[in-house]
Amino acid sequence: MRYTITKSSLGSMLIAASEKGICAITFGNNTNELMRDLRNRFRGSEITRDDRFMKQHIRDVLSSLDQASTAETLPLDIQGTAFQKLVWKALRNIPHGRTATYAEIANRIGRPTAVRAVAQACAANPVAIAIPCHRVVRSDGSLSGYRWGKQRKAALLEREKEYVNG
């Protein structure tokens, strides 16, 4: 697996990928923090920095981040439980500029009472942006949490809202 770290409009961003697709997209305030996260999550696997290999991925992710394109179709290579995959799939169907509540997602995957578990699955999302877990909010409209900082969640939603309006 290869990775790279680049600057983005939301701070330092790490992207990791295999031959099959993207394995991780994470945000952080500095390089060390991002690398520590990565090694922690994928302990045991061989990980090497390779900016060249990751070049196209950087382009794709940055344009998803700043220009609303391709986020839903980026090739992913991620692991999760059956339940998590179900949730993540539902998250990818939330259109750009829209939000859904945890309860709505629970309904869509056919597990209407597993609301809290849905939140847990969102929190376990390994690929920011590509799986738009930031579009999930509380039933009362407030933001709830974000693994990479509420601040970033708010910024993303604000940005996407503007895209819809203009």
Add this chain to the structure above:
DNA sequence: CTCGGTAGTGTAA
């Protein structure tokens, strides 16, 4: 009506 407590759910540690 508002307000607080609680059950239900999947996971990782």
Add this chain to the structure above:
DNA sequence: TTACACTACCGAG
């Protein structure tokens, strides 16, 4: 077993 990025529901004011 516990602690969660939750929320519909129920009883007490």
